[in-house]
Structure formats: C-alpha cells, structure tokens
Amino acid sequence: xxxxxxxxxxxxxxxxxxxxxxxxxxxxxxxxxxxxxxxxxxxxxxxxxxxxxxxxxxxxxxxxxxxxxxxxxxxxxxxxxxxxxxxxxxxxxxxxxxxxxxxxxxxxxxxxxxxxxxx
Amino acid sequence: xxxxxxxxxxxxxxxxxxxxxxxxxxxxxxxxxxxxxxxxxxxxxxxxxxxxxxxxxxxxxxxxxxxxxxxxxxxxxxxxxxxxxxxxxxxxxxxxxxxxxxxxxxxxxxxxxxxxxxx
Numbered sequence: 460x461x462x463x464x465x466x467x468x469x470x471x472x473x474x475x476x477x478x479x480x481x482x483x484x485x486x487x488x489x490x491x492x493x494x495x496x497x498x499x500x501x502x503x504x505x506x507x508x509x510x511x512x513x514x515x516x517x518x519x520x521x522x523x524x525x526x527x528x529x530x531x532x533x534x535x536x537x538x539x540x541x542x543x544x545x546x547x548x549x550x551x552x553x554x555x556x557x558x559x560x561x562x563x564x565x566x567x568x569x570x571x572x573x574x575x576x577x578x
Numbered sequence: 579x580x581x582x583x584x585x586x587x588x589x590x591x592x593x594x595x596x597x598x599x600x601x602x603x604x605x606x607x608x609x610x611x612x613x614x615x616x617x618x619x620x621x622x623x624x625x626x627x628x629x630x631x632x633x634x635x636x637x638x639x640x641x642x643x644x645x646x647x648x649x650x651x652x653x654x655x656x657x658x659x660x661x662x663x664x665x666x667x668x669x670x671x672x673x674x675x676x677x678x679x680x681x682x683x684x685x686x687x688x689x690x691x692x693x694x695x696x697x
Binding site for chain 2: 460461462463464465466482483484485487489506507508509513519521526527528529531532533534535536537540555556557
C-alpha cells in the first residue's frame, strides 16, 4: 500500500522495449516501458491492452491507419487487433493489462520478454 | 480504438466525487474523478483499486496511517482495506478498477453513485 512514483521508477532503467512490473491488482498488471523506434507487428488473442503516455509521444500503427498518442493520453487496443507501436523519439509509457500478457503477443522473437522484473 | 485525452475529458465536468467512465478493458474500467474535501470511509469486498494522480495531490487515509499521493504517482488499495481519500485542494484522479466497483464500497450514502456516465 505504498505509493509508486513513475519518474523514480523510470530512472531505474534505460533499455527500450523491456517492460517492468510496478503494480498488480485484480489479476491485472501495471507495467512501465520505454519505447524507441519501431516494435514488432503482433496481436494478443485474449488480452486488451491500455497504453498511457507518461512522457513524450508515439504512434500506434494499425493495419489500416495510425494514431498518435501524446503525453496525458491513452489508447486501448482490443484483443485480436494487430498493432505496432512506433516511437520516433523515446517515450515513457504505462501499460495496464492482464498479468498473462506477453509483450509480443502471438509473435516470439528477439524482442520477446518472457519474464519481467518488478521494480 | 481512438485515443483518450485526459485533459479534454476532465474539461467536460466539474462536480467532485462523481466518477466518469473513460475506458473499459478486460472487465476493468478506467474512470476519472475530481476529489475535493474528505470522502467517506469505506472498503471494497472484492475489488482492488488503483488511484493515479493526473493533477494535484491528495492524501489516502488508512486507519493506521496516511499516504500523500502526488502528481505522476499512484497507489493501489487492496480489497478489504478501509480507506478514505481526502483532498485539501481539488485533485484530478484516474482510477483502474473492476467494472463492478461501487465508489463508496460497503457504504451507501449521498456520495454513492450507482450508475456512472461515460464521457
């Protein structure tokens, strides 16, 4: 029941595309992650995902269109929807998603993180 | 799959203690709410709650202690734990919690909001 300061948590790591767990509730996890550059196209079979921009901005690409998500904004990507986050400049993002969510969804490659650190 | 801008959503209402639904995923809801003054002591039997401060600060009171939660910080209150948010000055808060969560938990009084607007 201690509060979590996002700036302090972000100061603890610099690697992009490596989500860290900072909270857990109701079977869901709160994660923070740095995006830089393009991620991998993927979808999640059973999980909806929320992306909240803490600092910076990024573009969420869908197959048919893209949406810029700015500081203080969030976007929810429903299960089954192919997406690819792209960050031209580094961005700090908070995620809210089920504890079962794998970062690369249906894809496994060098970007996949099977186990995440709690910080 | 449209993004949500929190500042734009907060601009749509001014009443304190009246949560609005701004997103839904995995059976959870994202709500925004303005706190001003003391709320009611309560707990939730089955729901953990996350409080993220978008603007301002408030004090989460527990029976044994209190925690100040500042802008860019969040606190998770586990199910069963009695708590009372108190805002000396108005604060803007984003909540993540199950869709079943009643704002006043085990208490019903004039602060209870049985149905929430989606904005």
